[in-house]
Amino acid sequence: MSAWQVFEVQILPTSPLQLGDESTVGSFQSTGDRIPGAVLRGAVAEHLMAHCSQPEYVTDHHRCPDRADCPFWQVFGGEREPLFGFAYPGRRGPAYPFPLTARTCKLYAGYEANDGRVHHGVYDLLLDRFFYELVTDPRFPAREALLPELGRDWPRLQRVPEERCPLCGGPLARPVGTYAVGADGVPGDAGTLPVRRVVHVGINRARGVAEDGLLFVQEIIEPAREGFAFYARVAVPQTEVDLLRPYLDGARYVVGRGRSRGLGAVEVAIRREGASSPDLQTRLADFQRAARAVRRFYAEQDPRIGLDTAGTLFSLTLRSPAIFERYGRPLLVPTPAMLGLPPEVRLVRAWARPETVGGWNAAAGLPRRTRLAARAGGVYLFWVPPSVDRSALMDCLNRLEVEGIGRERARGYGQVTVCAPFHVHNRLGATERSQR
Template sequence: MLEIQVTAHQPLALGIRPVGTAPAPTRLYIPGSVLRGALAAAWIADYGLPTKVPADQRREFIALFEGDVSYGPLFATGSQVVPLSVLRCKYRTCVTVVDEAFNNTEGEPRCACGPLVPGRGEVEFTKSAARGLVTQSTHLQIDDARGVAEESLLFTRRALTHRDAEGAERTFHGCITPGSELPDRAAGWLAGARRLRLGGRRGTSGAVTYTPRPAVAVPPATGRRVALRLTAPTILTDPSGLPLDLADHQSVQAALDDELAPLLGGARVIAVERVWARRERVGGWHAASRLPKPVELAISAGSVLVLGFGQPPDPDGLVTLMGRGIGLRRNEGFGALETATTAWEQPLEPAASTATDQDQDQAPDAEAYAHRLFDTGHGAWFIDNLRPYVQELAARPDARHIGLLERPRLRRLAPDEREVLTTMLLYAPVEVLDHTLGILAVLVRGLMEKETLRP
């Protein structure tokens, strides 16, 4: 297995088919199919078209890109797929996380802020890494005869930025699993570092450095109860080739047992205990033939299947399973997964490294700020008027000012209140301000509920 690191030098247009006239959106990760296509283009640039090279090189190309090599998705540092089985605070004002796949408590899970809502299987970034994620640009082609944009060639495209919140080039991580039939020369080519172009608009975006290295396999925990968390769309079929009915647990158990038992040291799947899943249609474009690929009904990333085994699977077999994936078209980036025997945990925010000790002493935490804003009696007003300032700072971190305190609404603030708010506006990190607004919204909502219930 190869551990892959991709360092972006330009924005990445990892497009999704737009709806109507809306701007073409972008994915927030690099699908395995995109990495596979970029490597295929690099191979052709090195050796030529597969139809015009010697037979042995043509076989190498087929083994690399049409064989049993599995190309997994690449996720940026500070991002992760949130499983559908995970419940979190609806308002994100607390860190309550409940993974129903490993939750043995009775009753409906709740937190102090209100209801818990399930994850949607989407790629999410930590708050500190989510600033300035997407850039937007408009593209057009002018018709020389008429002097206007040609039909269907005026559009707006979004792209994933190539720099993180600290200004460093964004890095993505994933893995590629060479198949057992891959020739040595092809395996050596795959393990070589090189420059690639990923996604669309490759003339002006998509430049990355591809750096592979042998992965150090760390066997995961094992047990009789293992959760499969899908990190890419997965195509599972029944013996007749039709999409697998996930509501029929016996059919799912039989299909997975046939596929997994040889990989997991003979451990048999004896039950499918629970399933959290969504469906989507996946297709693609075959560049060599210039034809669309067949559209399949797939299980979406973020779906979770909890399997019961007759005996704990072999840990090394679980490593093999995570590198290989499950289902069809794995060489096109489908079927990637992670295994787990414990509940999912929310990744921790990295410690801030740019604030000075003096700034940290001056800036209380978000909860203290929220209570100070609430105590002024203008809590609802701050929710409406502080949000644009936070959005401005997210786009321009150097745009600090205290113009908010000059509003007529705040002319009667006490000197100590004005001093605390000045410190908050000038020194508090954007993520602290954002968290402050969330807590303040809970406080204001609680006050409104009390006023409603008062006789």
């Protein structure tokens, strides 16, 4: 039996929300578009501590004489803590940030939606760009292992015109926001976050009237509009499932800013239990078929390029920012050894961008120190030689998808999807050739 139970949690706003973990300078205060895992984790911890029988030890749990019977200590004091993932807004269901390999038409951006506008879809460049660089660059990493027939040759091959929209020929740009995954596992439109701006005026404390020049604007997220909700994945150790379930299913919390003004009320419910759909075996097989289709496109141009890739390719796509450190120095790209992968596995391509993350430590009443992280949506592509045991590889990939990668995983950092269906269903090369 697995050591973890995975829950898909729905967070439904019942009052306006104002999210964010950075101080605002000036007269405009924006809201975040996601709920960090630390926010839900802190809300659950606060409710668990409400049952504390020794309030004098609230700030010193290790010395508490009743910690063995304390619900808070049973959940957060063990060797394995629950892993609270980042929550993203969606209308169809779970939503995820767009990978850095995603592109959309710059003129008619986004998926098809019932909003009366024209959209030319969203596409993915992961496999098409990887194989083009592999077959044309003699210095590409792992080329001698993946394409020994080419050696150091520099062939000139036709390339799928990835920089143009396959429908109108316009330029492509990176999409902004999130995409949804339906019950069939096909990516689609997640909708637009319902945000409105509220104008306030500062009050003169001496006279009790509006002060000239003190207007300020705040963004808030509308509650339960158009079926919107936030969705997150929470992994709970099997030994703590029964204890934590009441705090994830039917519980009510207050999150974000402006709590004294009635903002931030949410209801949390368990939407589904178990692993994501489709399962990992299916996603890995679909990824290999898509890679074989891209390779066939170049094999038709040069007979030295075989139809099949020796070994296995798999991708890790970040669903939340990831914090990597090696010898005390921050990294954007982890090594296979840092992820606990077999030593034969090689990282062959990475798409990563930096981001500064921080937050607020409610227990200490202090801000957390900022750290450099890889932005959500980063993609890491790995190659596994045929000599690696298949069952050992699957165990590693299942562990990475449940437990995440990098540091601060209990606060939601480092959540990944192995062979995300987005890279297969939205592959630009297949779309481009189907339009010809």
